[in-house]
Amino acid sequence: MELEKSFNPAAIEQPLYRHWESAGYFKAGFDPDKKRAYCILMPPPNVTGTLHMGHGFNQTIMDTLIRWRRMSGDNVLWQPGTDHAGIATQIVVERLLEKEGLTRQELGREKFLERVWQWKEYSGSTITQQMRRLGSSPDWSRERFTMDEGLSRVVIQTFVRLYREGLIYRGKRLVNWDPKLKTAVSDLEVNAEEEDSFLWSIHYPLADGPVDGVEGVIVATTRPETLFGDTAVMVHPDDERYRHLIGKTVLLPLAHRRIPIIADEAVDPTFGTGCVKVTPAHDFNDFAVGQRHNLPMINIMRLDAHLNDNVPEPFRGLDRFVARERVVEALKEQGLLVDVKPHRAMIPRGDRTGVVLEPMLTDQWFVATTKPAPDGKSLAQKALEVVDNGEIRFIPENWTNTYRQWLTNIQDWCISRQLWWGHQIPAWYAAEDEGKENPRFWVAHDETEAAQLAAADGYTGPLVRDPDVLDTWYSSALWPFSTLDWTPEYPARSNPALDLYLPSSVLVTGFDIIFFWVARMVMMTTHITGKIPFRDVYVHGLIRDAEGQKMSKSKGNVLDPIDLIDGISLDALIEKRTFGLMNPKQAESIAARTRKEFPNGIPAFGADALRFTFASLASPGRDIKFDLNRCEGYRNFCNKLWNAARFVLMNTEGHDCGLADHQPNACQGEYLDFSFVDRWIVSRLQRAEHEADQHLNAYRFDLLARTLYEFIWDEYCDWYLELAKVQLKNGTAAQQRATRRTLLRVLEATLRLAHPVIPFITETLWQAVAPVAARKTTDSIMLAPYPVAQPERIDEAAEAAMADLKAIINEVRSIRTQMGLKPGERVPLLVTGFDAAQAERFAPYIEALARVSAVRVVPELPEQLLAPVAVAAGGQWMLEVTVDLEAEKARLTKERQRLTNEIARAQGKLANEAFVTRAPAAVVAQERERLAKFTEELAQIDAQLARLERR
Structure with missing residues (x-):
């Protein structure tokens, strides 16, 4: 196979992906002869548009792991799918309707849902095509959607089971309410930020007259419009200012209703006046207080956040913020407004609409997370136990504490949403109870079953299905087993996918949904199936721009x-x-x-360069600053690899590369004569393979990328290829065969090593290199074995010799630069204090890579030349060039000043405590390395100047 002269990602990526998919390389493995199974559940992206950078990063991490384990010989499943994303998708479609001058109400529920399904087909297809462009290799034949028929059936089956176990219930509770969407929203959809507001101080008069000269209490509030829902005034029990008033009653301003003064430790005596109003139906903290003290719950708002009929007539029907202004005016007129101060308040806004959310007391469906299940343990307790006992682990480990904290303080989960798009709740009401406070209802798998249950209870009239739908996170919580075609008869009735791939191996996710998704998957899966959903949870940071x-x-x-x-x-x-x-x-x-x-x-940049960038940035526990310069650098890396492969093929195709089976062993005959350079690169390959395995097992994709980059660019391309040119030019026939064999075999193994991260370029190059290297035993690199280190091939002696050779070449190059020699100007290199035989062995390489005409061993270096001397590998090295004394002194003095300035700058940074403590550890380490390097160079310059001064 002939390679194009330059690497062009656009020419290879899409055709190659189509071939992979059509050949069935991504399909799940069910081979009984394979001992291990490896599964990743794809976090289902929402069908609300297109993939973003977070998806790209997440896909790269998962695909790297899947390709690695597929090449390692495991049965592998990467389970793909998308999420219906109830509220987000409904908003997108409603906005599209707005452009047509329509509303969902005008269309009606059935027609509206038809439009949403049309959008899903368009958006879902776009998303999966984008995944393909990134090189993702899930089993597309098993693709799932959270509202597929099979997954929807699992939703109903689990809902009915949990309800009958007493773990799902319907109740009136306080929820985050979006007045624009007219639905409850999850905490994840709440953006709470500080905004400018006011703190109003209001006089609440004592109902039965003054007590000890006190006529009333001053209540500080940020929401005067909700005072109509007050059912108590609250103080701290230890607050001496108010202790004598506890148990008395006050008259509620503007409403003239008597409410008690109660004591509760929830009050902060230092906030405002230390006396606060309690509005249980419109504040989450007050709701808890109301439950503790058995206070009435008075809802004063309609679902559109306008005041209802539970308020005095002049305020009825007013928008809450208009009502706030009217209430303040009325309080002022009646002399009850004591003070108004500017105040920074946390304002919760819906992330979809931007409107201020309202704590609203509504009838909703809940999952009981702390109530004991029939087996005696609650959902939250089971989810904590499987992490505490090590069945599930978090990487990095610190996220375990976050998970544990959330579950320890968990509240019952509101799972109902007042939307049309989603899984409709499987509950049916008696039609004659519609609009009543506590209607009769029956939870069932379908309407026929609901009618049977109703008849058993004595009701035979028409039924009305609950119009609400389930929170998207409910169906997502079932993802680990619903995607594997679970049925209620499990485990008595199972299937190969469930048997092999539950639990899955690793979940790759962002920290922001540990509670909303990860914890809920653990709760639901452990309870419903008796198994954990996954073994490892790899938590990565968020993708940010270059400025963070x-x-x-x-x-x-x-x-x-x-x-x-x-x-x-x-x-x-x-x-x-x-x-x-x-x-x-x-x-x-x-x-x-x-x-x-x-x-x-x-x-x-191409998909490979982007993927390598993502991998290189995947440091544990950190958000990721994405810099396009990295993409540029890794595109150059891909070009480097491409050009290296072209060089290898040009020097091996059609040549005897010592690969035939009948040829003598490398070290037992003259047919193949491997140099220390050949043995060095093979040894370094073993170390790279070992490091890659360690990094993949530890989820250190950043270190994996570094290992690949340093081995391919620095060692194979920059060093071995250049040294191989010398061997191909000057070596014997046996040495040339050995060099060609090494070039091919190391490159072929390196392509397999890098394939999980950069699949397109490695597949293309492998198809050209593997046949020449006699290593093409499969149709695709992704089916070839992942390289496994062979410790016995690590050659310490070859590595030591190569370290000396590199040090010598680098030092000679440095003194060439110091002396201003032109690239084509070749002069002899003199050495003393170095083994003559080793110098002879090194000479061809030094002459070629350091551009010298010859290497000569001498008893001592001639001082009269005045040329700079390099110290490397225990020897002293000097270019045989006569130097102008004064000019060299001037040059060295100038260089000394530059190094002195660099040292001062580095020392200043390292002396700055703020820099050392706040800068990333890698940046501080780099600065220390720079300081050491400049200090060493300065010592060499000083020694050279001292030598010149003696002349």
């Missing part, structure tokens, strides 16, 4: 991974970043930023 800012559309710093693969013009990038923005000023600001960041657009 979170990527968001509003900031205009979002990058599309496909744009980095294919490249995108400046105009197209600006249009993409500003698309859909309603604010022209914001759009222009983002456009200006884009022009500054990418004046020429984004070049095409």
Whole structure:
């Protein structure tokens, strides 16, 4: 196979992927002869648009692991799928309808859902095609969607089971309510940030007159409009200011209702006046207080956040914020407003709509997370135990504490949403109870079963299904077993996928959904199946821009991974970043930023360079600053590998490479004569293979990338290929055969070693290199064995010799640069204090790579030359060049000043405590290395100057 002259990702990636997929290389393994099974569940991306950089990073990590274990000979399943993303998807489709001048209410539920399914087909297809562009290799034949028929059936089956076990219930509880969407939302969909507000101090008069001269209490609140829902005033039991008033009653301003003064340790005596209002139906903390003290729950708002009929007539129907202004005015008129102060308050906003969320007392469905199940243990308890006993581990380990803290303080899980898109709750109400406070209902697998249950209870009238749908996280929590076609008869009735791949091997996820998804998968899977969902949870950071800012559309710093693969013009990038923005000023600001960041657009880096960038940035426990310069560097790395393969093929195809089976063993005859250089690169390959295995097992993808980069670029390309040229030119026939064999075999193994990270280029090169190397035993590199280190092939002596040779060549190159010799100017190299036989063995390599005409061993170096002397490998090395004394002194003095400045700069940084403690450890270590290097160079310059001064 002939390689193109230059590496062109666009020419190879898509055709190669189509071949992989059509050949069935990604399909799950069910081979009984394979001892191990390895499974990864793909976190299902939402069908709400396109993949983002976080998806690209996540896909790269998972695909690297899957390709590694597939090549390691395991039965492998990477289970793909997408999530219906209830609220997010419904909003997208409603916005599309708005452009047509329609609303979902005008369409009706059935027609609206048809439109959502159309969007899902479009968006879901787009997402999976983008995954393919990244090189992801899941078993597409097993692709699942959370609202597929099979998965929807599992949702109903588990809901009914949990309800009948008493672990799902319907109740009136306080939830985060989005008044615009008119639905409960999860905590994950709440953005709470400090905003400018006010603290209002209001006089609540004592109902039965003054006590000890005190006429009332001053209550500090950030929400005066909710006072109509107050059912108590609360103080700290140890607050001397109010202890004598505990148990008295006050008159609620504007409503003239009597409410008690209660004591509770939840009060912060230092906040405001130390006296607060208790509104159980409109504040989460107050709700808990209300339950502790058996206070009434008075809901004063409609679902659209307008005040209802539980407030005085003048305030009914008002928007909550208009009502706030009217309440404050009325309090002022009645002399009850004591003070108003500016205050920074945490304001919860819906991340989908941006409106202020309202704690709302509504009828919802809940999963009881702390109630004992029939086996005596709660869902939360089981989820904690499997982590505490080591069945599930978190990487990095510190996330275990986060997981444990969340589960220890867990509340019952609100699983109902007032939407149309999603799994409709399998509960049916008596039609005649519609609108009643506590309607009769029956939870069943279908309406027929519900009717039978109703009849058994004496009701035979028509039934109405609950219109609400389940929280998206409910179906996502079932993902580990619903995707494997679980049925309620499990384990008595199972299937090969369930038997082999539950639990899965590792879950790759971001830290932001440990509670919302990871913990819930553990709870549901352990309870429903009796098995853990996965063994390892690899938690990675968030992808941020180069300045460390979170990527968001509003900031205009979002990058599309496909744009980095294919490249995108400046105009197209600006249009993409500003698309859909309603604010022209914001759009222009983002456009200006884009022009500054990418004046020429984004070049095409290809999937491999992008994947290598993601891997190199995957440091544990840290958010990831994504810098396009890294992509540029790793595209160059791919070019380097491509050019190396072309060089190897040009020097091996059609030549005797010592690969035939009948030829003598390398070290037993004259047919193959391996040099210490050949043995060195083979030895270094063993170490690289060992390191790669360690890093993959430890989920250290950053260290894996470093190992690959340093071995391929620094050792194989920069050193071995250059030394191999010398051997091919000057060596005997046996040495040349050995060199060709080593070139091929090391390159072929290196391609397999790097394949999980950079699959496209390695497959393309392997198809050309493997046949020549007599190593093509499979149709694809992804089916070839992953390299396993052979410790017996580590050659310490060859590595030591090579370390000496590299040190000598580097030092000679350095003194050539110091002396200003032109690249083509070759002069003899003199050495003393070095073994003559070793010098003779090194000479061909030194002459070629250090550009000297000859290497001569001398008893001592001639001082009259005045040339700089390098010390390396125990010898002293000097170029045989006459130097102008004064000119050399001047040059060395100038260089000395430069080094002195660099040392002072480095010392200043390291003396700065803020730098040492706050900068990343790698940056501090790099600065220390620079200081050591400059100090060593300065010592050499001083020694050279002293030598010249003696002249």
